[in-house]
Structures are given as C-alpha cells and as structure tokens.
Amino acid sequence: MSRVSSARSVVPAPDPLGESLHLLRLTGTLYCRAELSAPWGIDVPSLEGLMTLQVITAGHCWLEVDGAPPMRLQQGSLTLIPHGTPHRFRSSARARTAPLFEIPVEQVSDRYEIMRYGGGGEVTHVTYAAMRFDHVVARRLVAQLPRVLHIDTWDDEDTGWIHSTLRLISREALTLRPGGETIMTRLADVLVVQAIRSWLGSSPEAGRGWLAAMRDEHVGRALSAMHRSPERPWSLVSLAREARMSRSAFAARFTELVGEPAMHYLAESRMQLARAHLQQTSEPLSDIARRVGYGSEAAFCRAFKRAFGVPPGSVRRGAPATEHAPRAGARP
Template identity: 50%
Template structure:
C-alpha cells in the first residue's frame, strides 16, 4: 500500500555513509581550513568552547551545544577568533582510529572541543534535497520537543567525546549520523524554502502520490496518461500541475529518477550495465546507455568505475 506521506517516505530512505569523523581538542589561537568535498555534507558539533565558522562571505559564531551543517561540501574555515591562521586540516597530524581521528592543535589558550565529520547521503532523493539547502544550517539550543531531543543527543556526544570509553567512537559516529538526518528533517519541516520545488511537490496530495509511484516502481512503463489515471486526473491537468510544482515535465522527472537509481546500482551494487537496463525496464542495453549518457553526462560504464 502506498504511503500517505510521500515526503516522510523519501526521508525514510536517506542513509548516511561516513567519510571522515574527527574529535578535535583545540586551544586558542587556532584555525582549521576544511577542504572542498562537493559530494559530502560537513557537520560540526561544538561540545565545549566557541568558534567562528566562515562559509563564503558568511560568518557564524557557534557556542557549546550548537551544531552546524555545511550541506554542499564547500571549503570553509573554523577559527578561535577573527584573523586566526587556518592551515589545511588534512595537513595536520591526526591520531587515526579506524574511521575516526583525533586532532590536537592550537596555541595553548582557551579550549574548544568539536566533533566534526564529512558524510555522504545515499539515495537518489538526496540530489533533490541537498540542491535546495542553504550554504549553512545552524542549530542552536531552543525550546520544543525536537530541540530538546537534539540537545540531549548533543550532550551525550559531548560526554562520550570527553571520556571516550570503550565503544565511544562508534557511539559518537552513529549519533552524529542521526543528528545530520534529524537536522535536515527539522529544516525541511520549518523553512519556507522547503515549501517550494520538489520538496513542496511531495506535500501535494496528488503530485506527491505520483512522485511516490515513480520512486517505488521506476521500471514501470510510465506515461503522463498512466500517472494521471492513477490519480483520477485528466492528462492535461496532471501534466500542467506536475510541471508547475516540480519545475520540470513529468516524463523528464521519470527519466532522471531512473538514471539516478541506475547510477546508485552501478556504483554501489556492482550490477552490470545490462542488469541495470533490464531492472529498469529497458528493452536493450543500447537504449538504456543512450538515455543514461544524455541525462547523466557520462556512459554507464564510466559511472560504474567512479
């Protein structure tokens, strides 16, 4: 049975894949330059102290208990104070522990401790969600049940980072992943920008259901008429409303979704081009390859090697 909440269904499938996690023990003056990793989402959790976060021309001051996301993976700087030198964080000496690193850096003054990371979000829906996010999402302590839950999680991360008991690294990384997803959910539920485009379309009773149908069964021989029929709408009314809300024609969306799913299967499942073509309902590998290259900008074979 199709879910009554297409937005919730899309968020349900988001999965975090950690690329880099680091606990930093910093003393003023200090600065860190975080590299530009376009496919990743950076997060910074301040467990003690304070810092300045510079992303482009924007500066945020983060206090203990704050969390900041840099969703587009762009390079940015963290520093104890304006003007502090920011060496490349990857060029500093770390103590590596499997997927987790410990960094100690600075001039010996006031202390700040952080839990930072760069993660990837795995699901074709990610391209739609991340594309509409701002350059920085800053979560500060505030009222409400969600804020209380997040602050409790942040306090637990801070306690684990301070003591690092056996298994503490696993606790920190998994709680960090949950916080990333929860922060995205909170932004989507409250920010006016999330009411437009693809995210806004998911909230529409009819168009949201059409999107869910495509997501659940991308291999089906979808046409505008078939989707309109599922919604008991006229073909013309459905086509116009879909284009208005999603900001692209329905069949363009169907093809693009299929190719995003295909790219995931090729890269992560190890499926062959022929297998993916068949799973998506294409009658020939050549037809699938042409559609893939036209949409993604590279051949399926090249995507499989990425």
C-alpha cells in the first residue's frame, strides 16, 4: 500500500516546450499526392499563414527555398517549410518550372487531390501537405523555426522513428484505399511535430530567445502557467511564485530570455488568443473577455482596440485586425 501511495504522489516534471508542441493543433488545409515525370518543375508562391510538409515517397528531386541553398531530395526525405516561403521543385537543377496554380489536378475531396504532371520520363512521387496552426503559442514556436527543416531519413540512423511512418504514407499515397485521406492527415501531423522535435534536439538556434525561455527551469514554469490559464488574474508576484523566484529576479530573467517584460507578454498573448476566438467562434464578447482574463466586456473592448486599432466586434466582420490570420482553403 505504501508503494502505491508513493507512486501516486509523484508529480511529473513540467514540460513547457512539450505543452507548446501539443498546442500546435495543426489543421490540414490540403493534402496532395503528386506523380511527377521528368522533366518537370513547379513554382510554389508565398502561402501566407501556412506551413508545408513534403515527403519524397519515390524517386528524387531538387528543392529551392528562397533564402536557402538548393537541396537534392532523395526517397524518404522530409522537408518542412514553416513560414509559407516561396519555393520550387524540379526534376533536375535546370528544369523549367510552371506556376503551381496553372497545373491541373484531380480533386478527390475538399482536402485531398492528385497531381499528374511532367514530360513522361523518370517518375518522382511527392506527398505534399499544407496546414495552418491556430494557437497563439504555436505561432510563437513556429516563428522560431528556420526557413526550411530537412530530414534525410534513410541516411541518418538517429531518425529511425520516421521510417515506419513514411512507409505508411507511401502506401496510402500510392493506393488511395478507403480512409486514406484520414490516415494521411494524421500521419502528416505526426511528422510535423516529430520534425520540429528533431530540430529542437539538434539545432543551436533552438537554445535561444523564446525557446530558451520555455526550457528554463523557472521562466518556463511561468510561461506554461500563463499559456494554460490566461484567464487567471496574474500579477508579477503570482507569476514569480509560479517560477519559484523572487519578484525582482523573475522580472529580470523573464525580460532577458523572452525580450519583453512578463506583463507585456501576458497582455499580448491574451489579445492574440482573443482575436483567434473572435475569428473562429461565435462566442459572445463577454465570454471571450472572461476567457482571456478581463472582468468586464468594456475593459476587454478597450484593451483590444488599443492592441489592434479596431473594436473586437469588427474582427468578426473581417476588418483589418484579421490581417495576419491564415487563409483557409488556399491550394499549395
């Protein structure tokens, strides 16, 4: 009995960064199975607010992302373009490209399509997914990512976790059996999170700025508490208590790591979260106000207008405060 009681009393160590990955809440906008025969080239424009995932399930190709050197992608390669940056795929380094939206596709469903394109030569199969992320914490995490993440799964034994997932994606993409769209959606979500985890564990950039703050033993606790419960009446004192630090030490360390004071971060996060609720739900303003920590609708409306220059009601009508929202349904 004592051993059972002892086991039940164990409290898991906080994992603020893990919670952030959970909050990614990726929403599949479109999944495309591309069958491309050489010579071929595709020019993908800027896809604002969207993240794209590419998996080479057969063959090989070149990927060019604006601001990064060209990459030769082999079968099994996975790339993630987090910021909707323009990019190009080619069968060879000199192959001519066609604008993406001028290439015909077979629309299987609202979320899934098949592209067959090229000159009839050697075939490359690409599974391509475009998705968006809705939570304010996810946007902060994604903002820290590089222009392109590349994992060559067949050459790197450290990324063995991805092999079985790629095989499943390849099988679903090539056979399109009943339920294939759902399976590919779930697998793509897993691959995005795994790709980010791989980058977090290997890149020096992952130890700077907001990501470093999330990993900090003390500041990470406070950030996690804010993200988890934005409605609580937080103060610098209560946040310092969550961080297990003195008020002055916490204030200084938070600003040093995050780049802004804790209460400013909290206010901005609340406003971003409120804007997302306004855009995505029909909740009354009073309920949204309480959800983000405001005791009255009037106080919330004043704070929102200071932050975005327009009243919260106008956001639902598509006014300027929606300018950074991802566009749903845009075909990559």
